[in-house]
Amino acid sequence: MFGLFKKKDTFAPLIVDMHCHLLPNVDDGSSSPEETVRSLKAMYTVGYRKVFLTPHFQARYPNIEDDIKKRFEVLKKAIAKSGEKNLPEVVDIAGEYRFDPLFARMPGVDKVLTLPGKTLLCEFSLHNNGYMPIDIFSDYIKMGYKLILAHPERYPYLNAHSTEVKKMREMGVAFQVNILSLNGFYGESAKRKGFEYIEKGLSEYLGTDTHNMRYIAALLETAENKEVQRVLKNYNFKNAELIK
Numbered sequence: 001m002f003g004l005f006k007k008k009d010t011f012a013p014l015i016v017d018m019h020c021h022l023l024p025n026v027d028d029g030s031s032s033p034e035e036t037v038r039s040l041k042a043m044y045t046v047g048y049r050k051v052f053l054t055p056h057f058q059a060r061y062p063n064i065e066d067d068i069k070k071r072f073e074v075l076k077k078a079i080a081k082s083g084e085k086n087l088p089e090v091v092d093i094a095g096e097y098r099f100d101p102l103f104a105r106m107p108g109v110d111k112v113l114t115l116p117g118k119t120l121l122c123e124f125s126l127h128n129n130g131y132m133p134i135d136i137f138s139d140y141i142k143m144g145y146k147l148i149l150a151h152p153e154r155y156p157y158l159n160a161h162s163t164e165v166k167k168m169r170e171m172g173v174a175f176q177v178n179i180l181s182l183n184g185f186y187g188e189s190a191k192r193k194g195f196e197y198i199e200k201g202l203s204e205y206l207g208t209d210t211h212n213m214r215y216i217a218a219l220l221e222t223a224e225n226k227e228v229q230r231v232l233k234n235y236n237f238k239n240a241e242l243i244k
């Protein structure tokens with residue numbers, strides 16, 4: 001499958017992927033350590049050198065942090081055992097926390113799995129008609145968390161001109177557009193909005209949000225996309241700052 005694409009290190013300027021579902025068997029992501037290794041191998045070919053794993057924490061996938069950490073240790077051993085050399089380093093485990101009416105994760109939880117610098121990757125529901133509990137955001141910010149909102153371009157009820165976007169930005173919430181959105185993986189609207197957020201300077205980070213080999217095939221195709229290559233050349237993203 002991958003032979004169809006000439007490998008380009010399009011994403012080398014990012015160095016780091018900070019959003020993917022490659023911890024096996026805990027959500028709708030990778031289904032085995034082998035799939036994770038194959039996925040990582042492909043990510044290496046398009047320029048990634050460091051990866052943070054961010055399994056879902058939401059009502060549908062009621063993961064528990066301690067269990068996730070144990071599974072991460074098991075995966076690290078499986079990766080080492082695979083003997084594969086050209087893989088990005090799997091730096092650490094974090095989470096993608098969904099704030100929606102069903103997932104009542106409230107401030108005070110001391111085990112929240114964050115990216116470095118107490119940076120919390122969070123998302124809203126894709127289908128909840130605009131429930132955005134921005135007040136919960138401010139509670140987390142008061143507790144010293146930095147927030148990154150995953151894939152703002154994918155919420156049908158939100159756009160770069162929304163009042164809620166303005167409010168979140170004033171609060172200091174950073175945004176992370178999904179790379180695959182820019183190649184039309186989630187449809188035309190997400191594609192248009194993805195470029196718009198970036199061009200307005202509203203996306204500090206880019207993430208793969210990779211789940212499985214279907215996403216990986218799309219990522220390799222996206223690496224060939226001239227518009228995406230232009231974005232990577234012309235805009236600075238903060239992915240690499242996560243490992244400083």
Ligand SMILES: [Fe+2]
Nearest residue numbers: 019021096209
């Ligand atoms: Fe995700």
